[in-house]
Amino acid sequence: MPTPPARHPTAPDPWRLRQHLLACLVLNTAIALGITVVENDSFFVNWVYSQCIGTAIWGAIDLLRDRFAPDEHPDRRQLLWLVPAGVVLGYSVGVTLANALLGHSNWLYWTQDWRRSLGFLLMSLGIGAAFAYDATQRAQRALAEAQAQAALRQSTQAQLQLLQSQLEPHMLFNTLANLRALIGLDPQRAQSMLDHLVAYLRATLDASRATEHTLAQEFERLRDYLELMQVRMGARLHYQLSLPPELAGLSVPPLLLQSLVENALQHGLEPQLQGGSVHISAAREGHLLHLRVDDDGAGPSTDLNAPESTAQRFGVSQVRQRLATRYGPQGTLIFVAPPQGGTSARVQIPLETPSA
Amino acid sequence: MTSALIAEDEPLLAAALQAELARQWPELHIAAVVGDGASAVSQALALRPQVLFFDIRMPALGGLEAAAELADQWDHTAQPFPQLVFVTAYDQYAVAAFEAQAVDYVLKPVRPERLQKTIQKLQLPLAPAASGATNLEATMAQLRSLLTPANAVAPIPQVLQASVGNAIHMVPLSEVVYFEAADKYVRMLTDSREYLLRTPLKELQAQLDPQEFWQIHRGTLVRATCIERATRDESGKWRVHLRDRNETLSVSRLWAHRFKPL
Numbered sequence: 001m002p003t004p005p006a007r008h009p010t011a012p013d014p015w016r017l018r019q020h021l022l023a024c025l026v027l028n029t030a031i032a033l034g035i036t037v038v039e040n041d042s043f044f045v046n047w048v049y050s051q052c053i054g055t056a057i058w059g060a061i062d063l064l065r066d067r068f069a070p071d072e073h074p075d076r077r078q079l080l081w082l083v084p085a086g087v088v089l090g091y092s093v094g095v096t097l098a099n100a101l102l103g104h105s106n107w108l109y110w111t112q113d114w115r116r117s118l119g120f121l122l123m124s125l126g127i128g129a130a131f132a133y134d135a136t137q138r139a140q141r142a143l144a145e146a147q148a149q150a151a152l153r154q155s156t157q158a159q160l161q162l163l164q165s166q167l168e169p170h171m172l173f174n175t176l177a178n179l180r181a182l183i184g185l186d187p188q189r190a191q192s193m194l195d196h197l198v199a200y201l202r203a204t205l206d207a208s209r210a211t212e213h214t215l216a217q218e219f220e221r222l223r224d225y226l227e228l229m230q231v232r233m234g235a236r237l238h239y240q241l242s243l244p245p246e247l248a249g250l251s252v253p254p255l256l257l258q259s260l261v262e263n264a265l266q267h268g269l270e271p272q273l274q275g276g277s278v279h280i281s282a283a284r285e286g287h288l289l290h291l292r293v294d295d296d297g298a299g300p301s302t303d304l305n306a307p308e309s310t311a312q313r314f315g316v317s318q319v320r321q322r323l324a325t326r327y328g329p330q331g332t333l334i335f336v337a338p339p340q341g342g343t344s345a346r347v348q349i350p351l352e353t354p355s356a
Numbered sequence: 357m358t359s360a361l362i363a364e365d366e367p368l369l370a371a372a373l374q375a376e377l378a379r380q381w382p383e384l385h386i387a388a389v390v391g392d393g394a395s396a397v398s399q400a401l402a403l404r405p406q407v408l409f410f411d412i413r414m415p416a417l418g419g420l421e422a423a424a425e426l427a428d429q430w431d432h433t434a435q436p437f438p439q440l441v442f443v444t445a446y447d448q449y450a451v452a453a454f455e456a457q458a459v460d461y462v463l464k465p466v467r468p469e470r471l472q473k474t475i476q477k478l479q480l481p482l483a484p485a486a487s488g489a490t491n492l493e494a495t496m497a498q499l500r501s502l503l504t505p506a507n508a509v510a511p512i513p514q515v516l517q518a519s520v521g522n523a524i525h526m527v528p529l530s531e532v533v534y535f536e537a538a539d540k541y542v543r544m545l546t547d548s549r550e551y552l553l554r555t556p557l558k559e560l561q562a563q564l565d566p567q568e569f570w571q572i573h574r575g576t577l578v579r580a581t582c583i584e585r586a587t588r589d590e591s592g593k594w595r596v597h598l599r600d601r602n603e604t605l606s607v608s609r610l611w612a613h614r615f616k617p618l
């Protein structure tokens with residue numbers, strides 16, 4: 001499912017930009033003060049140089065990063081060339097600018113006192129590296145946070161979709177309407193119907209949380225659903241569940257077959273006036289578990305094996321997605337239209353050893 | 357005596373509605389209880405009740421479609437069109453679409469107090485002679501709005517894909533003259549040939565511009581600019597004649613309102 005891309009963590013944000021600039025100006029002033037104390041010369045001259053060089057370095061590093069590494073994933077290794085390049089570029093631009101502003105040249109220092117000049121350059125390099133490292137750390141943290149939030153949103157959305165597909169309001173209200181009618185006619189049957197409804201609701205709500213349950217549980221939940229539908233559809237629905245006892249303990253993703261059974265009823269039996277029957281079965285073949293939902297209904301009107309779009313509205317893509325996530329390419333779902341009519345949905349999943 | 361027909365596919369619900377009606381409106385005679393839309397149409401035509409309780413979701417033919425079909429076949433010169441009440445568990449139709457109209461609706465599970473309001477409404481205008489024709493008009497207008505799928509947010513497609521043998525043909529929408537529902541398929545006709553689509557007509561319709569393609573029948577959407585003329589036979593049925601084509605298409609009464617001289 002497409003989610004909006006995470007906000008570019010280094011995207012220009014006017015408020016943050018202003019904050020950075022302010023920090024830069026304050027730091028430059030502090031550096032100028034320090035140099036003035038140590039060197040005992042004009043604070044104003046030092047201040048102008050400091051501001052020009054510092055701001056130019058900050059600008060140069062930002063410019064280089066936006067230009068050559070506008071990646072959403074800031075990488076600490078990029079700092080290795082980004083910072084030196086930014087510092088050298090910014091230093092040159094800053095000094096040139098300050099020289100122009102003050103009307104004299106300190107390039108002479110490089111010949112007169114190269115050790116001192118190199119010291120200033122190295123200091124700029126250190127400060128620049130510290131700043132850039134900090135900014136990268138922050139950006140990485142922000143990105144990680146955004147990714148975690150997106151993942152959470154996505155999984156919540158998937159859970160909700162599963163829930164919504166199973167708690168279809170039409171099904172729920174019709175079931176309640178039947179229950180209401182049954183209370184007056186046959187209180188005993190009404191009670192048993194209510195029990196099935198409670199089990200169905202509980203399973204549906206739990207299925208969005210639990211990741212596995214046994215095949216026996218899966219079949220019991222399908223029985224709850226089919227019992228509810230049987231009360232509603234009366235003689236129009238017949239069903240059969242065949243689970244060999246030796247397969248009862250195998251674990252499967254909860255309510256994996258639910259939407260396939262719903263499809264069989266909704267698209268197979270519903271359109272037929274006389275209704276029909278559904279047969280759900282499990283069988284083992286070597287290292288594979290075969291699960292089948294067969295109906296003798298109207299038969300598929302669209303190609304359910306076709307990718308996505310056509311299968312989407314039948315909840316089929318959701319089943320395929322769950323199979324793929326859980327079992328990879330070994331978990332498959334195919335549809336067969338048997339010659340005698342109806343639809344056969346066939347799930348195949350690899351068997352795992354009970355200890356796994 | 358007032359008689360009614362109940363169409364509801366879930367037997368318990370049909371029985372419950374019948375029992376509640378018997379309790380609250382003992383004089384009402386339930387002429388028949390049917391479980392699907394097609395039987396609802398044929399039984400209503402045969403028994404001519406004054407009131408219809410139709411479930412919206414029924415096998416094969418739903419309640420709305422059945423009502424439209426019935427409106428088409430109803431001989432309203434002999435008897436005014438019945439009062440319609442839709443019964444539904446939950447649906448996509450805005451409940452507002454039903455409010456204060458010719459057609460009433462009741463939500464399932466049906467509450468006795470709510471049914472009583474419906475019964476009161478039904479008992480009011482059953483002096484039919486005056487309201488007969490207007491009731492049919494109002495009912496049909498409301499059915500039209502309920503039957504027209506809400507237009508999808510998706511943009512109108514430029515081409516439609518139709519499979520022919522092993523190939524997928526790209527058919528520009530602008531070349532399509534009309535769509536016609538046929539069993540499991542939709543026939544799509546262009547000037548030069550015919551294609552079969554597997555998409556249900558309702559789904560197609562939601563993607564089309566209703567001004568460009570007119571619905572003239574439950575199963576027919578025709579490009580308005582391809583209609584040459586519409587003619588009316590002695591029985592009052594309209595037929596549409598197309599430009600440069602021999603076949604004519606029948607117009608159901610529900611959609612005949614389109615053909616009025618300016």
